[in-house]
Amino acid sequence: MVDKRGQELLENLNKFKKLGHKMRPHTGLGHSEFMILMCIDNYMKKNKELEKELPGIKVSELSKFTHASAPATSKAIRHLEEKELLERIADEKDRRVVYIALTAGGRKILAEGKEAFDNFVSRTIQKLGDEDTDHLNRISKRLYDIILEDISNVEAREKEKKGRSTC
Template identity: 35%
Template sequence: MCCNNEVNKELFEAVLKLKKQSHGNFKLKDIYAGEFMALRTIHKLKQRNDENSIGVKTSDIGKCLFMKKPATSKMLNNLEDKGYINRLSDKKDRRVTYIDLTEKGEELLKKHHQQMVDYTNRVIHEMGEEDMKTFIKLLNKLSDIMDDLKDS
């Protein structure tokens, strides 16, 4: 097995640098990154379920975000206080609470999505489409290798 400490270090540093840059390029006004992920999760779960449903179960949100009930509840309280979500009780079973995005929450997601599209278009332009395709191919290969190794 190959064991080049310099390459190991460079890979680790490059991944950390990409992660830091990807998180730092988009400033969210009054919302934490975890809260934003919750908004995205609510949006995706609602799309997956049925767009006409009244919302997403709080337990499903917690499962997707790997959060325990108290942490999920606290985060949802913060999002509700900021006006990004609404809580709705199930009329048949009051123990079940559904979460839905408000118009303000939907607008934040749309705005952020457009910022991401604009930003990635600029990155692709600067890097060049062929280099980007090669980079994506290599990233997917790395991801597949890492996925295979996690079970061994």
């Protein structure tokens, strides 16, 4: 049974989860659509740093990075294409390979969204103050590490149980 502190922690984590979906910038896009634009942008920036000459990201890679199914990713891509925020680019060497890239409109929406989010973070830090922000960052990182370690331990025990199965 979870005590009062544990219950309060769970309630606060749930509140933050709910806020995460409400904090999206007012771009007219859903949370997952905006995250797809961000994922494509981040992927392209990393490729540029690695000096890779790719015109975009493959749908399969986008699904992997967003942890979404291929059909869900394809549906979101079609929706973003209809809004002219994404485009499909066929590989010049292998026409079976198709890349997804941001259009100028997609880059504009993404920049507006990032600016709104940066402003939100700045206002929050200003209200919270440097000391409390540093403390929250330290505690948040520690909580993340604790939860990740616990998940890894549970997964390892489950894997061990399956390995001992005598069916």
